[in-house]
Amino acid sequence: MSQTSNTTVSTGGLPSRRNTELAMLVFAVLIPVLAYANVGLAKEETLPAGMLGYGLGLGLLAGVAHLVVRRYAPYADPLMLPIATLLNGLGLVLIWRLDQEPGITTDSLGGPMAPDQLIWSTVGVALFLAVLIFLKDHRILQRYTYISMVVALILLASPIIVGEEINGARIWISIPGVGSLQPGEFAKIIIAVFFAGYLMVKRDALALASRRVMGVYLPRGRDMGPILVIWAISLMILVFETDLGTSLLFFGIFVVMLYVATERTSWIIFGLLLSASGAVFVANTNSHVGLRVHNWLNPLENDPPGSGQVTETAQAMFAFGSGGLFGSGLGQGYSRLIGGIATKSDYILATVGEELGLTGLMAVILLYALLIERGMRTALAARDPFGKLLAVGLSGIFAIQVFVVAGGVTGLIPLTGMTMPFLAQGGSSVIANWALVALLLRISDTARRPAPAPAPSLDAEQTQVVRTT
Amino acid sequence: MNKPMRRVAVFCGLLILALLVRVNWVQFVQADDLQNHEDNRRVTIERYAHPRGDIIVDGEPITGSVETEGSDFAYKRTWTDGEMWAPVTGYASQVYGTTFLEGVYDSILTGDDDRLFFNRTIDMLTGEDQRGGNVVTTLDAEAQRAAFEGLGDNKGAVVALDPRTGEILALVSTPSYDPSTFAGGSGDDSDAWDALQPENNPDDPMLNRALRETYPPGSTFKIVTAAAALENGLVDDVNENLDYPDPYILPDTNDVELPNQIAGVCEDASIREAIRWSCNSVFAGLSNDLGNETMIEAAEQYGYNEELFVPVRATASSYPEDNRPQNAQAGIGQASNRATPLQMAMVAAAVANDGSLMQPYMVDQLVAPNLNVVEQHEPDEMSRPMSADTAQQLQDAMEYMVEESSIDTSSVEGATIGGKTGTAQHGENNEELPYAWFISYAMTDEGSPVAVAVVVEDGSDERDQISGSGLAAPIAIDVIEAVLEGENAG
Numbered sequence: 001m002s003q004t005s006n007t008t009v010s011t012g013g014l015p016s017r018r019n020t021e022l023a024m025l026v027f028a029v030l031i032p033v034l035a036y037a038n039v040g041l042a043k044e045e046t047l048p049a050g051m052l053g054y055g056l057g058l059g060l061l062a063g064v065a066h067l068v069v070r071r072y073a074p075y076a077d078p079l080m081l082p083i084a085t086l087l088n089g090l091g092l093v094l095i096w097r098l099d100q101e102p103g104i105t106t107d108s109l110g111g112p113m114a115p116d117q118l119i120w121s122t123v124g125v126a127l128f129l130a131v132l133i134f135l136k137d138h139r140i141l142q143r144y145t146y147i148s149m150v151v152a153l154i155l156l157a158s159p160i161i162v163g164e165e166i167n168g169a170r171i172w173i174s175i176p177g178v179g180s181l182q183p184g185e186f187a188k189i190i191i192a193v194f195f196a197g198y199l200m201v202k203r204d205a206l207a208l209a210s211r212r213v214m215g216v217y218l219p220r221g222r223d224m225g226p227i228l229v230i231w232a233i234s235l236m237i238l239v240f241e242t243d244l245g246t247s248l249l250f251f252g253i254f255v256v257m258l259y260v261a262t263e264r265t266s267w268i269i270f271g272l273l274l275s276a277s278g279a280v281f282v283a284n285t286n287s288h289v290g291l292r293v294h295n296w297l298n299p300l301e302n303d304p305p306g307s308g309q310v311t312e313t314a315q316a317m318f319a320f321g322s323g324g325l326f327g328s329g330l331g332q333g334y335s336r337l338i339g340g341i342a343t344k345s346d347y348i349l350a351t352v353g354e355e356l357g358l359t360g361l362m363a364v365i366l367l368y369a370l371l372i373e374r375g376m377r378t379a380l381a382a383r384d385p386f387g388k389l390l391a392v393g394l395s396g397i398f399a400i401q402v403f404v405v406a407g408g409v410t411g412l413i414p415l416t417g418m419t420m421p422f423l424a425q426g427g428s429s430v431i432a433n434w435a436l437v438a439l440l441l442r443i444s445d446t447a448r449r450p451a452p453a454p455a456p457s458l459d460a461e462q463t464q465v466v467r468t469t
Numbered sequence: 470m471n472k473p474m475r476r477v478a479v480f481c482g483l484l485i486l487a488l489l490v491r492v493n494w495v496q497f498v499q500a501d502d503l504q505n506h507e508d509n510r511r512v513t514i515e516r517y518a519h520p521r522g523d524i525i526v527d528g529e530p531i532t533g534s535v536e537t538e539g540s541d542f543a544y545k546r547t548w549t550d551g552e553m554w555a556p557v558t559g560y561a562s563q564v565y566g567t568t569f570l571e572g573v574y575d576s577i578l579t580g581d582d583d584r585l586f587f588n589r590t591i592d593m594l595t596g597e598d599q600r601g602g603n604v605v606t607t608l609d610a611e612a613q614r615a616a617f618e619g620l621g622d623n624k625g626a627v628v629a630l631d632p633r634t635g636e637i638l639a640l641v642s643t644p645s646y647d648p649s650t651f652a653g654g655s656g657d658d659s660d661a662w663d664a665l666q667p668e669n670n671p672d673d674p675m676l677n678r679a680l681r682e683t684y685p686p687g688s689t690f691k692i693v694t695a696a697a698a699l700e701n702g703l704v705d706d707v708n709e710n711l712d713y714p715d716p717y718i719l720p721d722t723n724d725v726e727l728p729n730q731i732a733g734v735c736e737d738a739s740i741r742e743a744i745r746w747s748c749n750s751v752f753a754g755l756s757n758d759l760g761n762e763t764m765i766e767a768a769e770q771y772g773y774n775e776e777l778f779v780p781v782r783a784t785a786s787s788y789p790e791d792n793r794p795q796n797a798q799a800g801i802g803q804a805s806n807r808a809t810p811l812q813m814a815m816v817a818a819a820v821a822n823d824g825s826l827m828q829p830y831m832v833d834q835l836v837a838p839n840l841n842v843v844e845q846h847e848p849d850e851m852s853r854p855m856s857a858d859t860a861q862q863l864q865d866a867m868e869y870m871v872e873e874s875s876i877d878t879s880s881v882e883g884a885t886i887g888g889k890t891g892t893a894q895h896g897e898n899n900e901e902l903p904y905a906w907f908i909s910y911a912m913t914d915e916g917s918p919v920a921v922a923v924v925v926e927d928g929s930d931e932r933d934q935i936s937g938s939g940l941a942a943p944i945a946i947d948v949i950e951a952v953l954e955g956e957n958a959g
Binding site: 302334395400 | 471472473474480481482484485487489491492493496497499501502503504508509510
C-alpha cells in the first residue's frame, strides 16, 4: 500500500469538523422545509399545515444523528450526514408533493406515501444510530465474512421463493403487518462486507497466481471459481426476479472490489466480458428485459405503436424536457402524467427534473457525486485493507446505483427497477442506505482518528528476545 | 490498493459526468422537442389552462370558453352557431387538436405567441392569468347565414369574396358539424367525434368543401378560357363571331363529338353568345387553339396549381399538362380540370374587379388581450389575369347571360348581377349526378362589393333537374343580397 500525500491521511491532530457538520445540517434541514413551504404555496397558496411538525421532525432526526456522531464517531467525515439528510428531506418533500395529486394517490396505489416514508426514514436514522453506537470498529465485521455470504444469498434468493411479482419484477417479499420489503437493498451492503472480507484474504492468490495469455493476465481456474459463481448468481437474480438493476449492481461491485484488491486490470476485462455476454443473453431471452431495451431505444414510441398510448418512458422524457433549464417550480409540474406507483419511486428524478429544472437535477446529481466522493476519500484514507475494501465497495454500490437509476430514467441506459437512494419512496431503500452511510462514517472515523500515543514498543523487544533465544 | 482505488474513483466520476451530460442533453438540447411533442399532454393542458381568445365576426365573438370540472383541462371551447361557422373556425378539441383558424392562430388564441410577450409579462407582474388574443375575421355574418341556409340539407359549398380587397365574406360547407360536440374529453365527445369520421359518415361532414375539396368546375371555367382568348389576341372582341362548328370534333380523336346542351345556337357563336348559351364547342375550340401551355399559364394567373393560404390552407386547384383532346375538354372545366369553390370565386372576383385579382384572406386583425392590434392585414393584389378592357367585356357578357336566363334577380336592388352557370359532369362515363355551379358578382356604381361561387353536389335525384341556374344561382343571389344590404346599412 503506497502512502500518499492525501490530506486526510495523517496521524496528526486533525480537527474533528463536527461544527462544520452541524452548520451543514442546518442547511440540510432548512432547504427541505423551504421546499415544503414552496409546494404548499404553489398548490394551495398557503403554508402547508404540517410544515412546523415536519420541520421539527426532520430537525430532530438530524440533531440526534449529529449528537450521536459527535459522541461515537467524532472524527467521521463531516459531509456525509448533511448530504444524506438533505437528500432524504428532499425526497420526503417530493413524495409529499406527489401525494397532492389525487390521480396517483388513490387507495389502490396505496394512498399518501409521505407519512410512511417519514416513519421509514426515522427507522433508517435509528439504524444509522445503532450502527454508530454498537459497531465500535468496522473490523469486527470481518469476523462475519462467511456468515455474511450466507445471509446475503438467503436475502437475494428469498423473493424467488416467497416473493411477489410487482411491475414485472420479483424483488419484494411481504411481511405480514410490516409491509413489503426489498431484501436486495440490504443484501447489497451485506455482500459488500463479504467481498471485503473474502478478498482481503484471497487477494494475493488472485493477484499473483495468473497466466499471461495474449498480454493479459488471466486468473487460474480455481480462483476464477468464485467469480463465475457470482456471475451465475447475478444472472439467476436477473432471470428469476427479472431484476436487471440488482444483478448489474452485484456483478459490478464484485468486479470493482476484485480490481481494487488485486490491482489486476484483467479482472475488469474479464468482468466486462462476462456481464456483457450475460446482459445480451438475457435481453434476448427475457421478454421483460427485452421490452426495457426496446423502450430505451425508442423512448417516445407509443405502445402499441401509433395507438396514442404514451409509455411511462416517454412520459418521463416529456417531464424532463418540459422542465427545461429552470423547471416549472415545485408543485407546478405535471410529472403525475407518468402515472402509477412508480412516479414516487423509480421515476422520482423526473419530478426533480421537471419542477426544479436542469439546474435542480444537476444539483441533486452533484449531491450524490459528493457523497460518493466522500466515500472514495474514506476508502483512500482508511488504514486497514478490510476498511479500504469495504469503503470502496459501499461507495461503489452507491455510485453504480445512482448511475443505473438516473441513467435509466433519463434514457442513458435501459431502465431497471431500482430506487434512487434516499430520494425515492421505498422503506427498504431508505433504511438500507442510512445503514450504508453509517458504515462509511464508521470507517472514516477510524481513518481520521488520531493514532493513539505510541506505546512502549514491547512487541519489538519481545521479538528480539525470541530471536536471541 | 490506492492506485486502483483512485482509478475506481475516476471511473465513478465518469459515470457522474455521463449523467450530467445526459441530463443536459435531455433538458437543454432536446427540451424544445420534448416540450412540444404531440404526445406531451402538457401542451394541451397549457392550451386549455386559460380561456382562449375569441374569433370575431362583425364585432361579435363566435366562440367562447367555459370552465370545466374534473379534468386536466380548466377550460373548454364553445362556438355559437358552430355548424355554420365550423368551416371558418375549425375546431379546438382537448383531445383531437386544432384546425383552421383555431389551429393557424392557436398561439395567438392561447396567448403564447411571441408577439404577445409584452402582454404576458404585464399579466405576470400584475398577477393576472394569461389571456389569449382575438382573431378578427373579414366574414359577414349575414352573408354566411344566407349561404348556410341556402345550401340547407344539400351537400355543397359557398365562397363569397369582396373583389375589391380579397376579403372572404362567406365560407360555407355543408353538411357541417358542430365542433362543440367534441371539444371536451368525455366519452360523449369521443362518440361524437367517431360519428363524424368519414368511415362512419359517408357525407364526411368534417371535409371543408369550400377550401379542401376540388370539383370539376364545368362551364364556370369558360370565363377563364374566354379571358385567355381575349388576352392572347386569339379573339379581339367578345362580339366577334368565331368559326367553331357545332358539334365540335375533339382534336386527335376518331371523330369524337363534343355536343352542346342547346342545339343550333353555338355554331360560329361569339364569346358573348357562347357564354350565354354555355357553348362547349366554342370554348373547347378556344382552349385547343390556345394550347395546353397557354391555358395552364392562364389558369395559374388565378391561383391554379398551387396551394393558397387564406391563411388557412386551401387545396391547390389543378390544370395539368395533358394531351390535346383532354386540354380541349379542360377548357370547358371538365376532364382533368379541378377547382376549389374558393378558386372559382376568385375567377369571378378577378372579372368583377376589372382584371385585378386580390389576394383572398379572412383575417383582418390579430388583437392582443389589451386590444392593441398585433397584426393588420392590408389588401394586396395577387395578380392581373386580364386587362381592365377584357374584364369589362366579360362583365358585359356575364351580365347578359344572367339577364337572359331564368335566374330571378329581382330581389337585388342597386346592382347588376353578372354570372356564369355550370353543370359539371363527373364519375366514370359521367354516370354520377352532375354538380351544379354558379359563379357571380354584383356590380354597383362603386365597383363590385361581392363575388360568389356556389357548388351544389346533389341538388336533386333527377339528372334533368340539376342546373347551375336552378340550384346554385338562388343561393348566390341570397348571399349577394345579404352583402348588399350590409353595404347599404354600413
